[in-house]
Amino acid sequence: MIPLSHYLALSAFVFCAGVYGLLTRKSALSLYISIELLFNAANLNFIAFSRHIAPGNPAGQVFALFTIAISAAEFGVGIAIILLLFRQLRTVRVSEVAAMKG
Secondary structure, eight states: OOOHHHHHHHHHHHHHHHHHHHHHOOBHHHHHHHHHHHHHHHHHHHHHHHHHHOTTOTHHHHHHHHHHHHHHHHHHHHHHHHHHHHHHHSOOBHHHHHHTOO
């Protein structure tokens, strides 16, 4: 059995990669992928804690499935918004979209 600390270390690494992507990237698509990394790190934590704290209780897995379903719906909406931005402005750079605001 893999110890809980290994799952938490992997989750922390994925979460830090997502935060790094949010802070350094300027493309809307890259930011969106970074947000998905944050969600995946949280899902990994839900499943790891569920497995190690209450092995017979699938609450963590169910919560992770709900998070994945919400993330899939968010994916559809997010990609639609990014495509509309690209069609309107011919760019997906967040700094240029924010400059068009005023």
